[in-house]
Amino acid sequence: MSGSRKTQLRGLKVEDILNEELRREMGVEEDPHTGRLRMNQRFSQINQWEDIMHSVYELPIELEGYSKKVTELESLRELVDRLSRQEFDSVKRSESRKKQLRQFVKTMNMYYNLVFTKGSEKIGYGVLIYFPDLKSDAERSSGIVLVEKKTMKNGKSQTKFERAKFDDFLIDVKPYIEILGNLYRKSRRP
Numbered sequence: 001m002s003g004s005r006k007t008q009l010r011g012l013k014v015e016d017i018l019n020e021e022l023r024r025e026m027g028v029e030e031d032p033h034t035g036r037l038r039m040n041q042r043f044s045q046i047n048q049w050e051d052i053m054h055s056v057y058e059l060p061i062e063l064e065g066y067s068k069k070v071t072e073l074e075s076l077r078e079l080v081d082r083l084s085r086q087e088f089d090s091v092k093r094s095e096s097r098k099k100q101l102r103q104f105v106k107t108m109n110m111y112y113n114l115v116f117t118k119g120s121e122k123i124g125y126g127v128l129i130y131f132p133d134l135k136s137d138a139e140r141s142s143g144i145v146l147v148e149k150k151t152m153k154n155g156k157s158q159t160k161f162e163r164a165k166f167d168d169f170l171i172d173v174k175p176y177i178e179i180l181g182n183l184y185r186k187s188r189r190p
Contacts, residue, residue: 014128014146015146015148015161018111018126018128018146018148019126019148019150019159021111021113021126022113022115022124022125022126022148022150023150023157025092025094025113025115025124025126026115026122026124026150026152027122027152065163066144066145066163066164066165067163067165068162068163068164068165069164069165069166069172070145070164070165070166070172070173070176071172072164073145073147073162073164074162075125075127075147075149075160075162076147076176078125078149079114079125079180080176080179080180080183082116082123083114083180083183083184083186083187084183086187087118088116088117088118089117089118089119090116090117091114091115091116091117091184091187091188092113092114092115093112093113093114093115093184094112094113095110095111095112095113096109096110096111106133106134107130107131107132107133107134108130108131108134108138108141109128109129109130109131110128110129111126111127111128111129112125112126112127112129112177113125113126113127114180114184120153120154121151121152121153122151122152122153123149123150123151123152124148124149124150124151124152125147125148125149125150126147126148126150127145127146127147127148128145128146128147129143129144129145129169129173130143130144130145130146131143131169132144138169139169139170139174140168140169140170141168141169142165142166142167142168142169143165143166143169144163144164144165144166145163145164145165145166145173146161146162146163147161147162147163147164148160148161149161149162
């Protein structure tokens, strides 16, 4: 890691990086006190998707506080419900998977964004799936899920994080990724 990036990331948590990426996907936030557009200078050098996601690899990820199971995530139920009902004007998705790079053979991250727009309201979900110790069959590995939900309306935003753990990605997480992917594709059809 370069010295300037190391300085830039000092004091940040993975939640900060995920919050910044979701904020960018949703559009610039207004400062609720001044009404002016607000840019976080700590991220001025990290301005590309891959840079942001690479930064996630460079931060220590705490594994404590992940006691819920994936099935208990309120955000997951909301996502399935929101996509099923299709009560939104538009939805966009982005994802990143880093698993082929040589330096990332022991751990792996996946990151997904879903941003819904309905009128002047935007609701975004950012999901980081982190595998701290990959097995030879990566899909059978255990790990954690960090979900951020951000709601923006009338120049104000609210943010909520949820954490969960999984024992077997193939059984505990992948079915939900497939359900959400199918619902997203269905919502994109004319």
